[in-house]
Amino acid sequence: MMLLFIIISIQGAQLIEMASGTETFVSKGTQLYKDYDHLFKKNFETDSIVVMVQGNEVASEAVMKAADRLEQQMLIVPGVQSVTSPATLVKQLNYKISGRGIIPDSDLEVKDLLNSQSTLFESLMPDETHMMIVIKVAGSATDQQKEDILNALDTSLTEATFPPGYSLIVTGSPALRVDINKEMTQSLGLLLGISSLLMVVVLLLVFRHVRWGLLPLPIVLLGVLFTFGFMGYVGVPMTMVSMAAFPILIGLGIDYAIQFHNRMEEEIRGGNSSGKALVLTVKHTGPAVLIALTMTALGFIPLFTSTVPMIRDFGKLLLIGVVMCYLSALFFGLVILYSFDWISRKNPLKLFNNRKGDVEIEAFSSKTQSVKVQKAKALENALIKVADFTIGHSKIILVIALLTCFAGLYADQSVPIQTDTNSFIPQDMPSLINYKQMMDLLPGSGDHLNIILRVKDNSDPEVLKWIDEFGQHEVTNRGHIYAATSIVDLVKEKNGGTIPESSEEIQAIYDEIPASQKQEYILGSQLLTIDLDIGQAMDNIEITGIKELRDIVQKDIQWMQPLPETNVIITGQQVAMIDIINALTSGRVLMTMLGVGLVLIGLVVVYRDFTKALSPIIPMFIVIGWSGLVMAGLNIAYTPMTAVLGALILGVGSEYSILMMERYFEEKDNGLDPVSAINQAVTTTGSALIASGATTVFGFSALIFSPFPILSNFGLVTVIDVCLAIFVTFVVFPPLIVMMDTRREKRRAASLAAAVAAAV
Secondary structure (H helix, E strand, O other): OHHHHHHHHHHHHOOOOEOOOHHHOOOOOOHHHHHHHHHHHOOOOEEEEEEEEEOOOOOOHHHHHHHHHHHHHHHOOOOEEEEEOHHHHHHHHHHHHHOOOOOOOOHHHHHHHHHHOHHHHOOOOOEOOEEEEEEEEEOOOOHHHHHHHHHHHHHHHHHHOOOOOOEEEEEEHHHHHHHHHHHHHHHHHHHHHHHHHHHHHHHHHHOOOOOOOOOHHHHHHHHHHHHHHHHHHHOOOEOOOHHHHHHHHHHHHHHHHHHHHHHHHHHHHOOOOHHHHHHHHHHHHHHHHHHHHHHHHHHHHHHHHOOOHHHHHHHHHHHHHHHHHHHHHHHHHHHHHHHHHHHHHHOOOOOOOOEEOOOEEOOOOHHHHHHHHHHHHHHHHHHHHHHHHHHHOHHHHHHHHHHHHHHHHHHHOOOOEOOOHHHHOOOOOHHHHHHHHHHHHOOOOOOEEEEEEEOOOOOOHHHHHHHHHHHHHHHHHOOOOOEEEOHHHHHHHHOOOOOOOOHHHHHHHHHHOOHHHHOOOEEOOOEEEEEEEOOOHHHHOHHHHHHHHHHHHHHHHHHHOOOOOOEEEEEOHHHHHHHHHHHHHOOHHHHHHHHHHHHHHHHHHHHOOHHHHHHHHHHHHHHHHHHHHHHHHHOOOEOOOHHHHHHHHHHHHHHHHHHHHHHHHHHHHOOOOHHHHHHHHHHHHHHHHHHHHHHHHHHHHHHHOOOOHHHHHHHHHHHHHHHHHHHHHHHOHHHHHHHHHHHHHHHHHHHHHHHHHHHO
16 A cells, blocks of 8 residues: 555656746736736747857957857747847848848958947947857746757757857856756755755654654655655645745654654553554544644645745645645554564564563663663653743743743844845856856846836827837936837837837838837737836845835826826836735734634634643744744844744644643543643653654754755744744743643632532
């Protein structure tokens, strides 16, 4: 059965797609997506693949002919709209002068042509050592189509035979995105490997008091494999954010396996047979872990309120993962553990020989077991001392915890929001370095605001005059707008620098302009676009500045009033990012509070007891407050990942308090008083919680090693927050549950006494 599930999961995992496009940031049903993706991107936007040629002298006949060969080869590649290089312009000039549209056969002739129209070549030849070859593809092309074009480009670069000594660097947005996707795939394997290695270390350190202490690791990896398979079948894509889910799942899922493993070993040490121990483990630990899982899932539910698809996919992945890891631990983990114990008892081949008699468990020898028992006793004694101390100083501890919690909630308001999306990816990626170099050298390769006009007739002279006046006004009066390009520039170029006075003349000029030139500015008879070049705005003024600039442009449009029945839309990638960043970060408080509310409601439904419902929530609320202190103290800005910390920590950390509370009330049902019950819960469940907490911490620690800064910072903060969750479970929760339960018992006793007195 296990083998069948593994095969099915492997098949499903192969269906997983990497996603990093607009659809991962913007919901397809929103107006933002329709304006940017449907209206602008599919109709007007083009992506540029740029080949940077670097060498001692790019203005040579050999380099120009190689560029021309490359251009001819790439023009026949499916998906390529146009190719522009200095060789293109040299051929055009040569045709005007000599009537031959070819590259001249000498360096001198090439340089003469370049010098005759030097301003024409400035954008593609920024200096004597650099040449730019720009290959334009449709902005609506899929990542796979762009990757196919890049693969064809690699072959064409070899066949173009550039002279020796010249370096050829392929860059541009499509090349950068493909490299990011590859880096994501490699990073995922790295994170899973590091997480597994850390799990081995922590299990050897803190889970040595049981037999087969490394067994939880393959069990949770089996759950992760099932998660991969389910992702593929239901169509959940892999994004930059969802990569973080797998180390998280290893940290969470191994907790379930440890809890089952620890309880079964406890029952066996108590003298039960393998079958009886299995039944008791499922009876007592199964429901407790299931309740904890349910509360964890409720803590993740607020992720679905995000307007950003990749955050919702992150939530889906976490929910799928915790369920799969639970099922793996319950069905496969316990069955394997039962089988190992059965073999150990029968011992037909002297395998698993780590038992003495039928009940007493030995690791390999009585001396080794004695050392383990002593260490376990030392840990239990330490936990009891901590519990006794906190219970004895309960009021002081609870007051300090709550005060620091509220201080953290206040400090959280001053934590900045990281709006530079370039900071989310590895800064030492060669493709990113090349991309930044290209943006510095190639004018117009920076950021843009794109204005789309829906008009009655896009050949109306008054429409073109408004576009011309508006563009000049923005460039003249707005400091961060450096150029405004539109179809008007091409029309004026064809008409001696002026706009014709009739629609017929304008339409005639439209017919003359090559489709490759006008397709970026005009579509059909009603759509036009204006491209406002805002330079390196993402680096210089960031998202907040771009938002202010967009608002100013919007006011200018209202002030200058286009023709009646003209619909004007400001869109483009930078405009989309404004709403994306706001959606990623602004809803974090609501998301956290919703998570608290859902978990509280869930606990009330399960227990129908406000004491049992509130006691696990309060410690996690304290951790959420402390998280604000951590963010402020470490000067870490909120990103799309850290913005979900509240919901994540609530889902992860509530499990510890719930499991401790479950064991506390189990011991009380066995006749112990509150202090004795919490001490017994701490000594029995506490060791397993420390082991599972340590594995969770180590699982999250793998994120710190991610090359993506957005993930490494998230990993650092979550490690600290999980440590705080473990801390409150042993320091804040014991006095809290004893105080709340004792007061509840007193109220019940008083009510009972009053009822008896009334009856008498």
